[in-house]
Amino acid sequence: MNRNLQQEILIQAAEAYPLAMSDESLEELRRNFGDEKLVRELKYLEESKLLHHESIIIGIDNNISFGIIKITNKGLDFIQSDGGISAILNVVTVRFESDTLTALIATRINESDLPEDDRNKLVEAVKELPSDGIKHLMTKVLDKGVENIPNLVRIISDTLNNIPS
Numbered sequence: 160m161n162r163n164l165q166q167e168i169l170i171q172a173a174e175a176y177p178l179a180m181s182d183e184s185l186e187e188l189r190r191n192f193g194d195e196k197l198v199r200e201l202k203y204l205e206e207s208k209l210l211h212h213e214s215i216i217i218g219i220d221n222n223i224s225f226g227i228i229k230i231t232n233k234g235l236d237f238i239q240s241d242g243g244i245s246a247i248l249n250v251v252t253v254r255f256e257s258d259t260l261t262a263l264i265a266t267r268i269n270e271s272d273l274p275e276d277d278r279n280k281l282v283e284a285v286k287e288l289p290s291d292g293i294k295h296l297m298t299k300v301l302d303k304g305v306e307n308i309p310n311l312v313r314i315i316s317d318t319l320n321n322i323p324s
Contacts, residue, residue, distance in 0.1 A: 164192050164200045169209060169238050172230035180228040198223055209234035257290040260297055 171184040188197055204210045213226040236243025265282045273281070288296065304311050 160203060161192070161196055161200055164188075164196060165204060166238070167191075168197075168200060168204060168228070169230060169234055172210065172228055173235055173238055176230055176235065178229070185225060185228060194223070201225075201228065204234070209237055255297075257293045260293050261285055261288070264293075264296070 167188065168180075171188065172180045175181060175184070192200075198215050201210065201214045205212060205214050208231055211227065211229040211231055214228040216224050216226045218224070232243075233245065236245040264285050268278050268281045268285065271278060285293075285296070
C-alpha cells in the first residue's frame with residue numbers, strides 16, 4: 160500500500176468536494192504514479208469507504224476504466240487532523256452503576272492479602288458509601304492509575320494478551 164498516493168488521492172478528492180475529482184487531477188495522478196498503482200489504491204480506498212463506489216470499474220474481461228472519483232464524508236473526516244465530525248459523533252460514554260463499582264472494589268479487597276478482619280472492615284465501609292462516595296473513590300483510584308502509567312500499560316497489555324478469543 161502506498162500511503163503517499165492514498166493521501167494524494169484523498170486530498171485531490173477533498174479539494175473537489177462536493178464534486179468529483181477533475182479529469183486534470185486524475186491525469187496528474189496517473190502520470191505521477193502510473194495506472195497500476197493508482198487502480199490498486201483507488202480500490203483500497205473505495206473498499207475502506209473513503210471514496211464512493213465505482214471510482215474504478217473492472218469489467219468482466221478484467222479491463223479497468225476510471226470512474227467518478229468522489230470522496231465520502233468518512234474520507235473527509237479521515238484526512239482531518241482532529242478526526243472531523245466523526246470524532247465527535249462516535250464518542251462512547253461508559254457508565255458504571257455504583258452497585259457494580261462497589262462489587263468490583265469489594266472483590267479486589269477480598270482478593271488482597273490483608274488480614275481477614277481488615278478486609279471485612281474495608282468491604283463494609285465501601286458498601287456503606289453513598290454514590291458520590293463511590294464516585295470520589297473511583298476518581299482517586301483512576302488518578303493513582305494514571306500516576307503509575309508504566310505499570311498501568313503493563314497491566315493493560317497483560318490483560319489484553321490473556322483475554323480469550
